[in-house]
Amino acid sequence: MEKRLILNHKEIEIILKRLAMELIENHNDFSNSAIIGLQPRGVFPARMLVEYVKEFTKNPHILYGELDHTFYRDDFRRGNEQLVAHPIRIDFDIEGKNIILVDDVVYTGRSVRSAMDALTSYGRPAKIELLALLDRRFNRETPIMSDYCGKVIDTRGMGQKVLVDWNPKKLNVWLLNTHEEE
Amino acid sequence: MKDFNHKHLIGIKDLSAEDINLVFETADNFKEVINRPIKKVPTLRDTTIANIFFENSTRTRVSFELAEKRLSADVVNFSSSSSSVSKGETLIDTVKNILSMKVDMVVMRHPSPGACVFLSKHIDANIINAGDGTHEHPTQALLDAFSIREKLGDVKGKKIAIVGDITHSRVAISNIYCLKKLGAKVKLCGPPTLIPKHIESLGVEVDYNLDNVVKWADVVNMLRIQMERQDIAYFPSLREYSMQYGLTQERVERSGKELIIMHPGPINRGVEITSEVADSKNAIILNQVENGVAIRMAVLYLLAGDK
Incomplete structure (x- = not known):
């Protein structure tokens, strides 16, 4: 398996800081906004983002939650693996709020679709936005677009994987060629 | 995965x-x-x-x-x-x-x-x-162990007593398997006629004295007498059963600790458990449901x- 580094630790931090600034540009003091990380992997960039937003706005009260979309997925029973759920932590009312959904990689857009279903069973947000650290823009299977994007990567669908190593000591983004097609 | x-x-x-x-x-x-x-x-x-x-x-x-x-x-x-x-x-x-x-x-x-x-x-x-x-009755055993885990944080190492009609109870058998697999200690209690021979081979202990068992246990799971499955008289009378093996407030207090009380339902109030105990704050019967x-x-x- 071929492995190529796309982003290193430093670059990821710079990108997330830039995205935090973009969020502040649109959401001012975050009084009616909340950041929600998508389980399982979107919570890592989301937690970092929240810290940056707190630091830049000097506001320690940024609403933050974590959402799991397992029970809303459209590939239940269609894959080979058991889909295992993750905890949901949303301890505020999302009704009327501006919600920023955060995921690490947006690929087909299907998980974002199910996440929106999962989110609306908690209430009706005023607005839902999507923030993605990485956007594999040519592989979309749904009409979903990120509002905030860290980096666009052009990849083939099959045979390539984008892997973010969220281990805080490593924190790298890798592009894997799995050679399945060759 | x-x-x-x-x-x-x-x-x-x-x-x-x-x-x-x-x-x-x-x-x-x-x-x-x-x-x-x-x-x-x-x-x-x-x-x-x-x-x-x-x-x-x-x-x-x-x-x-x-x-x-x-x-x-x-x-x-x-x-x-x-x-x-x-x-x-x-x-x-x-x-x-x-x-x-x-x-x-x-x-x-x-x-x-x-x-x-x-x-x-x-x-x-x-x-x-x-x-x-x-x-x-596997889902009952799972929800019982889940309720213990929720209340005590873990099932491993906890002392759980199952009291009553063990012979005719599918809840008891499933509970024994489930609790043993999760590493709990299990003791059975009931009239000798209602506890199967060689049940110790499942890794459980048997004690015929409810007071001793209540003193030992962290959790007591009270079972109903399954009259519909009993073709002969296994004990002299319900009154006697209730005096020997019924969980009363007095017995709970005598144990001197915060005992967790469970029951898979349906309850025969006044037989295996008194209303006072079944409705007490130590009973997690409705949490089980x-x-x-x-x-x-x-x-x-x-x-x-x-x-």
Whole structure:
């Protein structure tokens, strides 16, 4: 398996800081906004983002939650693996709020679709936005677009994987060629 | 990736500790779902489930039906008293006819031990045992252990007493398997006539004195006397049983500690447990019922999701 580094630790931090600034540009003091990380992997960039937003706005009260979309997925029973759920932590009312959904990689857009279903069973947000650290823009299977994007990567669908190593000591983004097609 | 790898849930005997913990972790998520304002997820919207009950039931049946509906499955209910079984149709014929109407999963309660295993050899659908005679009642054992875990943080190393009619209780057998697999210490208590010989081979202890057992235990699970399964008199009178093996407030206080009291229901108040104890703050009987829905959602989800 071929492995190529796309982003290193430093670059990821710079990108997330830039995205935090973009969020502040649109959401001012975050009084009616909340950041929600998508389980399982979107919570890592989301937690970092929240810290940056707190630091830049000097506001320690940024609403933050974590959402799991397992029970809303459209590939239940269609894959080979058991889909295992993750905890949901949303301890505020999302009704009327501006919600920023955060995921690490947006690929087909299907998980974002199910996440929106999962989110609306908690209430009706005023607005839902999507923030993605990485956007594999040519592989979309749904009409979903990120509002905030860290980096666009052009990849083939099959045979390539984008892997973010969220281990805080490593924190790298890798592009894997799995050679399945060759 | 964790895998459940079971097509049916016939008994706890077939599960590993990892399987049981996966059910618990999944049930944690479903417990969050059933406490939301919108208590429903669309996961099983393409699944049809038949609840086939050849024996009476309130809790298990309502609990399964709610679990199925909260997963968005289509549900058909069937009970033997109002069906063609009374006209002499066999079990396999009945179930095959129901399945030919495109049913994917069967939840079955039956008075004969082994009815679910028998059925699983003849039909294609996923089968969940909701109690088969005196054999097993796996979802009850799972929700009991889940309730202990919720209350005490863990099941491992905890001392759990099961008191009452062990011989005729499928709840007792499933509980023993489940608790032992999770590393708990289990003691059985009841009249010698209602405790099977050689039950120690399952790794449990037996003590015929309830006061000693209550002093020892962290959790006491009181079972009902299963009159409907007893063909002979196993003890002289209900009054005597109640004096020897009934859990009273006095007995709980004499133990001098915060005892957790469980009961799988239905309760015979004044026989195995007094109203005072059953309604006390130490009793988690209604928590067990609430957890039952989450556990059954988890079991349905894991069985349906396994290829």
